[in-house]
Amino acid sequence: MRKISIVVPCYNEQETIYPFLEETQKIEQKLKKQLVFDYIFVNDGSKDDTLNVLREVASRFPNVHYLSFSRNFGKEAGLLAGLEAATGDFITVMDADLQDPPELLIDMYTKIQEGYDVVATRRADRKGEPVIRSFFSKMFYKIINAVSNTEMVDGVRDFRLMTRQVVDSILELEEVNRFSKGLFSWVGFDVTYISYENRERVAGETSWNFWSLLKYSMDGFINFSEAPLNLSMWAGGISFIASLLGIITIIIRKLTIGGSVSGWASLVCIILFIGGIQLLALGIIGKYVAKIFLETKKRPVYIIKEKK
Template identity: 60%
Template sequence: MKRELISLIVPCYNEEEMIPLYITEIEKIMINMPEVDYEYVFVNDGSKDQTLKVLKEQALLNSHVRYLSFSRNFGKEAGLYAGLKHAKGDYVVVMDVDLQDPPELLPEMYRLIKTEAFDCIGTRRSTRKGEPPIRSYFARQFYRLINRISDTEIVDGARDYRMMTRQMVNAILEISEYNRFSKGIFSWVGFETKYLEFENKERVAGETSWSFWSLFKYSIDGIVAFSEAPLDIASIVGFLSFAAAVVLAIFFAIRTLIFGNPTSGWTSLITIILGLGGMQLLSLGILGKYVGKVFLEAKRRPIYILKETDEDLRNHETTK
């Protein structure tokens, strides 16, 4: 009887140290899951270190290892999409290579998705222990904000780490938009999802490529991708500015009729001009963000470009 296949999608950017450690830990888990077969789908996202070299070495040593290598850095979202597109498994797992996503949850995820008819077993951190306080604060505020202004619920602390059925993966692949926010897409497609909680873990080796600024920009992309609330805010700000201008015009007209037209008032005039100008620039900035996203979608550029894969490596080795 043919065993079911689990695909492990692992985006990598400058992770030469972590790849062998990751494979070692996963092998310890998979040896206790003899009822399934598995494959690694590493996605080298234009790494500047020896990540590609390490992947080639691992692919020659381990028949379970597959890899995709981009022509340049396209970002984690492109890596996830490429991995999903090339995964062959009946069940697909998305994981980070840094082992902050605990591999020991894999057997329980497989058991739940098989026995309780879930389409997806996701994970979420129960605590943010070890994370910088400022990052934790803004992360909580982001989840609180986006769940208020968006119709798509995004679970606080939810990780990309999850196991999905082939049906759910195919549904995600139908969403081929250029501007991607996977946490929102996973939720938007629907399907029955159960979350497993775990405590936050530190990286085993290497350094994260996610700075506070990159996470902030990522959160803005998520808000723009799954909510029109900023556009509504821009409209409201514009209306309130116009209303304030009308009220002030009436006020100053009445004051002039009663008290005359004194030369004083320069400060209030400049304050009003700066205030209204700032509101207009804010509204234009919000509109510009959406227009920019539409512009990128209209160009219909590919989400990623492959430079080479493990198949190229194996074909080369065969023809030697």
């Protein structure tokens, strides 16, 4: 019988693990004649009692396994560790907070049987999400799709069912600075989407805030687009042309009207403008150089302290 591995990254999810298993095991019973379920929880350096809960469920259920990191390495590291540990013919990634509806696994498996390589889920709306976060999320997808050759669909979750071939292709990408939403799209294959209404967490609080999401989105731009570098180049070019026009204007005024341009305030503003563009360009270049620096150090993406 074919096996499905369910990868569940966890960070401070002590309250959601049992509800998650309870709901997912209902689906397991419905698909037990077609699939063997295998659970892989990844404890990403949780500060609460998540690890003890995982030890308990792993001792109760033989098909539940866990990996525990030596510290918090981030969700991307948790995803990678789970995918590397997964041995199923099909692999899915789910959040423990039940924002990813387990009942969709039935429809997702049906779609896989139709010949798709990936069945991804996407939110039909952003109901319950803060207005500001929703606005910036939509803007991110519009901008990244405008400047990147890798299409990223708005509202798509990490919750997706993939064949073994797709996961193996993702694992061949050995980069340290990972942006999974982009990597899932970059590898290609035949993908279809299932929409569902947005859901609230079943318990606990999200570890994502506006600033962490903003930082994550910046990683997406750096990893999948050269647009920031092009922006700094064009800004420098426009600034240079503007300065030449300014010099020509001053020369013509001197020859025709006489006297110099009065006012030190305008000169200071121009200097600050040029300096700001230079710092912006250096900052953008610095981000790319920093990514290169991290890649060349070849540090492991995560360190496992305990597993079962």
